[in-house]
């Protein structure tokens with residue numbers, strides 16, 4: 454058993470693990486990550502999970518995520534857990550949460566929105582809808598998170 | 606209240622306060638003095654009626670206006686940034702009143718300048734002074750905003766005015782009848798909002814059979830261009846034209862409203878009935894805008 458686990462999720466010495474990514478969303482998470490191409494990245498897809506049934510996972514050696522990266526990942530994978538590894542030990546474990554105010558992370562899909570004609574930062578707020586939506590602070594249109602493009 | 610950008614920003618209390626101030630201005634109990642106050646009317650999209658209404662409101666209070674109208678004469682085309690244009694105008698004036706086809710333009714303006722900004726329409730998004738003058742017309746004719754039965758007729762799909770009115774009236778336990786051709790029905794997101802606020806509404810496809818229990822009938826224009834086939838328009842339009850004989854069994858207190866301009870959706874034979882209220886409604890727009898400007902400039 455432990456042998457199998459070893460193969461599935463190789464341990465890393467230092468770096469970041471993004472666990473409990475909604476199955477199928479790992480590509481979006483990889484899109485968000487600012488990688489210079491030299492990092493060692495391990496990706497697991499459709500792994501079985503107690504919490505989510507199926508999950509994706511990413512491990513990146515020697516990388517700490519920026520605040521922007523963390524907030525953007527929360528948008529595409531709201532159930533994700535961020536684990537910081539130091540010397541093979543878990544140093545910190547945080548559950549991601551979508552911030553109430555989402556600044557400059559989303560491109561407004563409304564072509565008539567001012568954020569698409571002027572050089573200004575987009576601002577979105579979470580709504581109380583179920584499933585959760587985001588509302589553009591400027592044009593006031595509401596969108597599902599799957600309908601919006603995440604800025605890089 | 607520092608700016609008026611969206612009905613979404615206003616609480617029920619703020620709306621009622623605004624109604625109260627508007628009433629007092631109309632009755633002459635409050636006489637705001639805007640002498641030496643200058644309003645900049647920036648109309649990046651033409652709308653003569655709304656512009657005249659604001660211009661009149663300001664001048665009725667002894668204030669003055671500077672007007673930038675159309676996109677032709679603005680420096681926007683010369684490559685000056687929108688923010689710079691706004692900042693410059695803000696050096697000259699005490700309040701900016703702005704209409705733009707760009708959605709969110711007024712919100713952005715309010716972040717750029719430190720004088721008050723009034724949204725006079727931003728694309729399909731908001732037109733809060735229209736919603737407020739509609740509310741004022743309703744409270745003035747019905748004595749209350751609570752527990753009324755309101756019919757909204759015409760193009761409910763694309764009509765920004767009816768969307769704002771529906772959302773604003775939802776604060777007051779209203780009962781709606783939505784009357785429109787099936788492909789111009791009230792959008793689902795508005796109906797969802799109303800459901801979550803437990804507001805009752807029913808949907809119908811002709812005016813004639815559905816107005817007898819209404820307190821207010823709000824008619825909007827159905828544009829011919831919305832129809833793919835002009836023949837469909839000709840077939841349908843009769844169901845959405847209000848004519849005098851249809852008013853024989855309506856409630857005594859019924860008022861027929863319309864944001865104007867009217868084309869043919871209300872027959873002129875309705876004009877001299879006691880139900881017609883669209884011209885006084887336009888006049889109410891001036892009082893409402895006087896109240897908004899006065900409140901934002903701290904004069905009341």
Ligand SMILES: [Zn+2]
Nearest residue numbers: 561566589592
């Ligand atoms: Zn927007």
